[in-house]
Amino acid sequence: MPQIPTGIESALQENGCLQENVLIVLPCDRNVEGGYAESYLLLDREHLFIATSDQVVRHKTFKGFMNPFGRKKSLKLPPGATNSKWTFEKVSIEMIESISIVNLVASGLVVLKSTEERAIAAFTNGHMAQAVKLTELFNKLKKNEDIDPLEFREDQEHSSCPKCGMIYPEEGRKICPKCMKKHAVFARLLSYAGKYKLSITFIILFMFLNSATGLVIPYLQGTVLFDQALGEKGNFAGKIGLVILLIVIFRTLSMVFGVIFGVINAKMAANVAFDLKSSVFEAMQRLSLSFFQKKQTGQLMTRVNNDSAELQYFFVDGIPYFIVNFMNIIGITGILLYLDWKLTLICYLPLPFVLLLMRVSFPKLWRLSWRKHRGVSRMNAVISDSVTGTRVVKAFGKEKLEIKRFDKANRSFSGAEQSFNKTGSTIFPILTILTQIGGIIIWAFGGWKVMQGDFTFGKIMTFINYIYLLYGPVQFMNNIVNWWSYCMSAAQRIFEIQDAVPEVAEKPGAIHLEKVKGEIKVNHITFGYEPNKSILKGVTMTAKPGQMIGVVGHSGAGKSTLVNLISRLYDVNAGEIQIDGVGVKELTTRTLRDNIGIVSQEVYVFMGTIAENIAYANPECTVDDIVQAAKIANAHDFIEKLPDGYDTIVGTGGHNLSGGEKQRISIARAVLHNPRILILDEATASLDTETELQIQEALETLIRGRTTIAIAHRLSTLRNADYLIVMDAGKVVESGTHDELMAKDGMYKDLVRKHDEALQLKGVG
Amino acid sequence: MTVDNGIQTVQEEKAEEQTDMADATKIVYLTTQNCKFSNTDGNMLAVQVEEQEHPVVYVHCSFPHTNRRNYLSIRTIDNKEIGIIKSLDDFPPDIIALLEKHLELRYFAPEISKVIGIKEEYGYSFWDTETTAGSCRFTVHSGRTNVRLVTEKKLLITDVDGNRFLIQDIEQLSDKEYRMVEMCM
Incomplete structure (x- = not known):
């Protein structure tokens, strides 16, 4: 049951709106005058209630922030809203002709139509999906259809983090970035390294040895060298040669251990990154087409590449150096405290200043480097823009303008680079000096102590050497928190792809049909990629086995969407599609892929030989099959003409095929696939008339004996269709045979007329 | 596909197509003389252009970021253009206020x-x-x-x-x- 806003229940009740009867609540958070408001639309089986507060909302919190009015699932009014004056309006559903949502820029307007149209409320973009639900529900009520209350249930309990109350920043991604269990992500990440337990053990061992041997050196170089060997005291009195030898040995050992750990680590890190990348790529292949269309391709590439690179650094540079540096800090501090705790405390005096300076100056440096980075990207964009568009630039004679454009970008980049370098070359020397102050203090204080005879010179040298060893690790640790959270976000994004559930998933126990007859029934389907933007509205059509159905209409009429739904690249929102009397949602994905072939306008040839491309659907086929398929597709002759024949490498970086040649290869691919149902989606739209005729011939051979759904702009390609459906704005407006439609004098006839005229203009007709 | 390709018909149709094209490229400019805007009781924008009444129309900016006051396209919900207002300032203050209100409704973005x-x-x-x-x-x-x-x-x-x-x-x-x-x- 949807929650009605607390605080106004009683007032709603007085107006006849009972909590238990309410089917849906739509918060409308905008007023029509240009500000935020507090109003609600509530729908029960008989009435629409409009509750409006006169209070102007001055604090608005969108997704990604704490729900300011508590963590509860219920809709709570903002403080003060309960005291404001509310007006309630009750409209009987019988009196309403329709409720529609008008898409404004970044918001929606609810328009109610009774005697005339009336704007009753407005809401910001985040409530669009809920608003669409309200209109759907209203339409069902109006038609007296059955209502599944679950279908319209608000998803409120899932809209904000149960722990901290943050409204999830991304709809459908139930992850609260604040409460994301970083240690859980980290543990999962480590599980990738689990396979390499032995390597890890060795890495840690050698790192430890590397640190330990490294830490001996300053002691040898200080106390042992100066106080014992040169000072003629203790175990090493006078044995300068031995001490030097020891220094060399420890340095070499430290280096060798370092090299060994580096080598093992590099190998393991590359393996881990490999595992991550391949598991993400595998996971991506499993997902539905809609996932790829929601996330831009570039973003996906970034995820696979950058995020796994990020994690690789995490393994190579992160964890090991964290351990090494941590051990070093502890080790050095321990040794220093052991040597002289008072001097140690004095040495650590400049440390807070160093950290402070880093805290203050690094963000600035980071900002400047960001500015520089933006400058580079802008400059590169200008370069690539004008190189790609050279023909246009030349044709319009706009070289000077391009130079100017580049000059502007170049100048701003140069400025950004200068300020970055200036700041960098100021901050780093200051940091070095500050760091060295530690050493100077030791010299000063220690020197004084030496003169008093309290300290030995060697001890001072030891201290100084250790202090210099300390600053590197401290600097590393300073940045570790940011970097850790950055890495965990990258890991989280990668795991998200792995965990994503394909939207179009095969049902458990789905039916597998080896060979379908090819009967297609599309029953009253509705579909849209986004809420309130339906592409198909109540489309119905039937194709008998072996029939060819032509689908015509203007671009944007929903033709391609229809065929995408038949092959179940997406799932319909309402209605059903059946193949051989079985709903496509009940069929296995293999049944669909094996029995449906698509030849579309966008032809894609993969990297590889022509033969491999033709055999894409069935790599096991014989050479004979490939040649046969090419022959049927009218591709054989042009392939034979190529110097490398069927072995010609095509695709990125390979031989360039023309549009018609690519299309024939894709037809050959479909021939070899041998599906029962063939979808031709504007297969010849991008080709010139002559090539089209050649392809047409190939297609006709291909179509024989299959159920074919052909979409075409050019009506001449559909002359053999058994039946035609004409689509406009997502609806089937006419259907019948060519003759029937021509007799109707409707949209089809109009399209044919325009088509023929266009051919005449081209001088083809 | 059999279509009547008689020369005469084609010529007639061509002539018709040309006027169609001319209409399509011709922009209807809305001025104080040829149109009358009003706010409906339901808070919607209505316009009467010459004799034709459009009960519900929406105002679209052609240049929403660079020029909010010029080239306003008045369109129906089906995205059909009724006409273009070249400059908002040519209209009397009450109409300017009305159109601004509807612009604000469509392009609401807090500054x-x-x-x-x-x-x-x-x-x-x-x-x-x-x-x-x-x-x-x-x-x-x-x-x-x-x-x-x-x-x-x-x-x-x-x-x-x-x-x-x-x-x-x-x-x-x-x-x-x-x-x-x-x-x-």
Whole structure:
């Protein structure tokens, strides 16, 4: 049951709106005058209630922030809203002709139509999906259809983090970035390294040895060298040669251990990154087409590449150096405290200043480097823009303008680079000096102590050497928190792809049909990629086995969407599609892929030989099959003409095929696939008339004996269709045979007329 | 496909097509002389152009970022253009106010007057701002084109839901504000 806003229940009740009867609540958070408001639309089986507060909302919190009015699932009014004056309006559903949502820029307007149209409320973009639900529900009520209350249930309990109350920043991604269990992500990440337990053990061992041997050196170089060997005291009195030898040995050992750990680590890190990348790529292949269309391709590439690179650094540079540096800090501090705790405390005096300076100056440096980075990207964009568009630039004679454009970008980049370098070359020397102050203090204080005879010179040298060893690790640790959270976000994004559930998933126990007859029934389907933007509205059509159905209409009429739904690249929102009397949602994905072939306008040839491309659907086929398929597709002759024949490498970086040649290869691919149902989606739209005729011939051979759904702009390609459906704005407006439609004098006839005229203009007709 | 291709018919149709084309390219300009705007009881915009009554129309800006007052396209819900207003200022004040109200309805985007804080974390930037519509807190995806300059000075910010916010002139921001905003651009 949807929650009605607390605080106004009683007032709603007085107006006849009972909590238990309410089917849906739509918060409308905008007023029509240009500000935020507090109003609600509530729908029960008989009435629409409009509750409006006169209070102007001055604090608005969108997704990604704490729900300011508590963590509860219920809709709570903002403080003060309960005291404001509310007006309630009750409209009987019988009196309403329709409720529609008008898409404004970044918001929606609810328009109610009774005697005339009336704007009753407005809401910001985040409530669009809920608003669409309200209109759907209203339409069902109006038609007296059955209502599944679950279908319209608000998803409120899932809209904000149960722990901290943050409204999830991304709809459908139930992850609260604040409460994301970083240690859980980290543990999962480590599980990738689990396979390499032995390597890890060795890495840690050698790192430890590397640190330990490294830490001996300053002691040898200080106390042992100066106080014992040169000072003629203790175990090493006078044995300068031995001490030097020891220094060399420890340095070499430290280096060798370092090299060994580096080598093992590099190998393991590359393996881990490999595992991550391949598991993400595998996971991506499993997902539905809609996932790829929601996330831009570039973003996906970034995820696979950058995020796994990020994690690789995490393994190579992160964890090991964290351990090494941590051990070093502890080790050095321990040794220093052991040597002289008072001097140690004095040495650590400049440390807070160093950290402070880093805290203050690094963000600035980071900002400047960001500015520089933006400058580079802008400059590169200008370069690539004008190189790609050279023909246009030349044709319009706009070289000077391009130079100017580049000059502007170049100048701003140069400025950004200068300020970055200036700041960098100021901050780093200051940091070095500050760091060295530690050493100077030791010299000063220690020197004084030496003169008093309290300290030995060697001890001072030891201290100084250790202090210099300390600053590197401290600097590393300073940045570790940011970097850790950055890495965990990258890991989280990668795991998200792995965990994503394909939207179009095969049902458990789905039916597998080896060979379908090819009967297609599309029953009253509705579909849209986004809420309130339906592409198909109540489309119905039937194709008998072996029939060819032509689908015509203007671009944007929903033709391609229809065929995408038949092959179940997406799932319909309402209605059903059946193949051989079985709903496509009940069929296995293999049944669909094996029995449906698509030849579309966008032809894609993969990297590889022509033969491999033709055999894409069935790599096991014989050479004979490939040649046969090419022959049927009218591709054989042009392939034979190529110097490398069927072995010609095509695709990125390979031989360039023309549009018609690519299309024939894709037809050959479909021939070899041998599906029962063939979808031709504007297969010849991008080709010139002559090539089209050649392809047409190939297609006709291909179509024989299959159920074919052909979409075409050019009506001449559909002359053999058994039946035609004409689509406009997502609806089937006419259907019948060519003759029937021509007799109707409707949209089809109009399209044919325009088509023929266009051919005449081209001088083809 | 058998279509009547008789020469005469084609010529007639061609002539018709030409006038169609001429109509299609001809822009109808709405002026105080040829149209009458009004606000309906249902708070919708209505317009009467010469003899024809359009009970519900919407105002679209041709240049929403660079020029809000010129080239306003008056369209029906089916995206059919009724006509274009070349300049809003040619109309009397009451009509200007009415059209501005409908423009504001369509292009509602609070203008940020003060940036209180921007926190960048976990691939999002969390904005805390004062705007012309009160204080607003919203979240923006990092690393995409969600914070971009639409003119030399005007910055458009689109949050995770697609809600829009504007900074009219980034040069008017204080140094501190600019530093925060810059990191998201």
